[in-house]
Amino acid sequence: MATNDAFSAPVNYWGTIAGLTPKSSSDGKSSSVAEAPNEYGDTIAHAVYGEVIAPTTEYAVTGNVTLSGIILGAIFTVGTKKVMLTTVAITTQAGQPPTVTISGVEVESGATAKRTYPCSGTLTPRSKSQDVASAFAASEKFTSINTTFSVDPHVQTVEGDPVASDCSHGRVEVQGTMTDDDGTGAITAGTGFTITAAEAESDPDAGYQTKTATATKFLTGTEGSSS
Numbered sequence: 001m002a003t004n005d006a007f008s009a010p011v012n013y014w015g016t017i018a019g020l021t022p023k024s025s026s027d028g029k030s031s032s033v034a035e036a037p038n039e040y041g042d043t044i045a046h047a048v049y050g051e052v053i054a055p056t057t058e059y060a061v062t063g064n065v066t067l068s069g070i071i072l073g074a075i076f077t078v079g080t081k082k083v084m085l086t087t088v089a090i091t092t093q094a095g096q097p098p099t100v101t102i103s104g105v106e107v108e109s110g111a112t113a114k115r116t117y118p119c120s121g122t123l124t125p126r127s128k129s130q131d132v133a134s135a136f137a138a139s140e141k142f143t144s145i146n147t148t149f150s151v152d153p154h155v156q157t158v159e160g161d162p163v164a165s166d167c168s169h170g171r172v173e174v175q176g177t178m179t180d181d182d183g184t185g186a187i188t189a190g191t192g193f194t195i196t197a198a199e200a201e202s203d204p205d206a207g208y209q210t211k212t213a214t215a216t217k218f219l220t221g222t223e224g225s226s227s
Helices: none
Strands: 020-026 030-037 043-052 054-060 075-078 083-091 096-105 115-118 136-138 142-160 161-180 188-190 194-202 209-218
Touching: 043 161, 096 142, 096 161, 115 161, 136 142, 136 161, 161 194, 188 194, 188 209
Parallel strands: none
Antiparallel strands: 020 054, 030 043, 054 096, 075 083, 083 096, 083 142, 136 188, 142 161, 161 209, 194 209
């Protein structure tokens, strides 16, 4: 792929994934500050500590993507640091190319995967809404479907530095919006999913009715070999 030397190069924090091409990235670096006040509340001493990263890479979808190859809770190496993959956000919309954003958090330097949850489904580079997780069974076509696979990371720190980590609560949440041109459509959950944000109806002036709902499925985790 051609590159422009004047442009910054996105960092692919999450390894090679067939069908995904890095588009932009952020290291999400942050730190904390401890302050010591005097009797007036003025700061007379301070220390900066706990510098950690929370990297994100946004990908263009350039081929078919088999999502089962993306594992929540997996550990990756970024320079001298280790990071845990915690979130995969997939945005699809009628008439717009899909995008995938993968994010995570820094963990301890010797981290290994404790508990993992695979994503599921297939994403294509088509410019249309895509129910990759089969979250809905609806009588109308959706104009947008946004799918988020995630876990809750648990990172223990000492003086701001990660020293132990784990994750739990794997889930996939899918928000779908459809245009109901005759007022008879309804959004219902697909197999294994539950509607967790009830169908909300919008009736604009001089426009067609839209309906939006969120469906959720909770994932089953697998214990790591080192657990």
